[in-house]
Amino acid sequence: MDSFGDIIRKLREDKELPLRTVAAFLDIDQAILSKIERGQRNPSRGQVVKLAEYFKVKENDLLVAWLSDKLVYEVEDEDMALRALQVAEEKVKYIAKNKKK
Amino acid sequence: MDSFGDIIRKLREDKELPLRTVAAFLDIDQAILSKIERGQRNPSRGQVVKLAEYFKVKENDLLVAWLSDKLVYEVEDEDMALRALQVAEEKVKYIAKNKKK
DNA sequence: TTTATATTTGACAGATTGTGTCAAAATATA
DNA sequence: TATATTTTGACACAATCTGTCAAATATAAA
Numbered sequence: 001m002d003s004f005g006d007i008i009r010k011l012r013e014d015k016e017l018p019l020r021t022v023a024a025f026l027d028i029d030q031a032i033l034s035k036i037e038r039g040q041r042n043p044s045r046g047q048v049v050k051l052a053e054y055f056k057v058k059e060n061d062l063l064v065a066w067l068s069d070k071l072v073y074e075v076e077d078e079d080m081a082l083r084a085l086q087v088a089e090e091k092v093k094y095i096a097k098n099k100k101k
Numbered sequence: 102m103d104s105f106g107d108i109i110r111k112l113r114e115d116k117e118l119p120l121r122t123v124a125a126f127l128d129i130d131q132a133i134l135s136k137i138e139r140g141q142r143n144p145s146r147g148q149v150v151k152l153a154e155y156f157k158v159k160e161n162d163l164l165v166a167w168l169s170d171k172l173v174y175e176v177e178d179e180d181m182a183l184r185a186l187q188v189a190e191e192k193v194k195y196i197a198k199n200k201k202k
Numbered sequence: 203t204t205t206a207t208a209t210t211t212g213a214c215a216g217a218t219t220g221t222g223t224c225a226a227a228a229t230a231t232a
Numbered sequence: 233t234a235t236a237t238t239t240t241g242a243c244a245c246a247a248t249c250t251g252t253c254a255a256a257t258a259t260a261a262a
Contacts, residue, residue, distance in 0.1 A: 001191065001192055001195040003192075018236080018237060018238085019237070019238065020236095020237080020238095028221085028222065028223095029222065029223055029224080030237090030238080030239095031222085031223080031224080031238090031239075031240080031241095032221080032222065032223090034237095034238060034239060034240090035239085035240095038239085041220090041221085042220085044221085060180075060181055060184075063179070063181050063185075064181045064184045064185050064188055065188070067175075067176055067179060067181055067182075067185035067189075068185045068186075068188035068189040068192060069189075069192075070175060071172055071175060071176070071185060071186065071189035072189050072192045072193055072196070074168075074171060074172060074175060075168055075172070075189075075193065076193070076196070078164070078168060079161075080161055080164050080165045080168060081168075081193050081197075082190065082193055082194070082197075083161075083165045084164075084165050084168035084169045084172060085169075085172065085186055085189055085190045085193060086190070087165055087166070087169035088168075088169040088170075088172035088173050088176075088186055089183065089186045089187070089190075090102065091102055091104075091169060091170075091173045092173055092176065092177070092182050092183055092186060093183070094102040095173070095177070096182075096183075119207080119208060119209085120208070120209065121207095121208080121209095129250085129251070129252095130251065130252055130253080131208090131209080131210095132209090132210075132211080132212095132251085132252080132253080133250075133251065133252090135208095135209060135210060135211090136210085136211090139210085142249090142250085143249090145250085
């Protein structure tokens with residue numbers, strides 16, 4: 001069950017690239033990338049998109065990993081976490097359905 | 102598919118109370134409560150708990166409505182919304198399982 | 203219509219959180 | 233040792249959050 005940080009750390013280490021290089025591509029300090037990889041900072045949506053481009057992986061897959069991390073963070077210390085996620089799913093389906101019309 | 106705001110607006114209107122009265126109990130300006138009821142502001146967790154107490158409804162039910170609203174807000178204009186919610190569910194289950202040990 | 207009450211709106215202020223830089227400390231590698 | 237890499241924390245600035253307030257709007261009563 002990899003978090004977003006785990007995923008991009010693996011991608012980077014597989015290519016044996018230093019933080020410095022990837023961070024330069026993202027146009028941020030390597031300190032931030034280090035923190036992103038260890039889940040101490042939340043990347044911006046734009047950074048996620050850039051990372052997908054950089055590592056040539058599906059943008060949507062990375063976006064799902066990133067978004068789901070944010071959702072988990074939002075509910076993580078709530079007893080009602082699972083119920084809330086399930087209700088949110090219903091609400092999203094409901095909204096999507098009524099948008100089509 | 103009622104949002105948190107819809108729920109508390111109904112509770113308040115059923116009892117024919119003005120915003121002023123409920124807002125005073127929450128110790129905030131009525132303007133904020135008005136915005137909360139129409140989904141323009143996000144209440145704090147503490148306010149949700151107070152509202153459950155005030156209207157004598159199950160705290161957890163209100164918390165679920167509130168939390169799920171926040172989750173929907175977080176993903177609402179993402180194509181990957183549903184996938185992200187589903188992955189988040191798996192992650193939450195995974196975390197809960199490994200916490201027990 | 204007027205008058206009174208309730209709700210909504212938007213400008214504003216202060217507190218909090220987010221986003222990034224930087225340099226020093228810690229860790230790993232040669 | 234030296235050298236490269238990663239991690240940490242202090243800091244600054246920007247952005248968002250949380251609430252107040254007063255004016256505008258809507259609703260209801262006389």
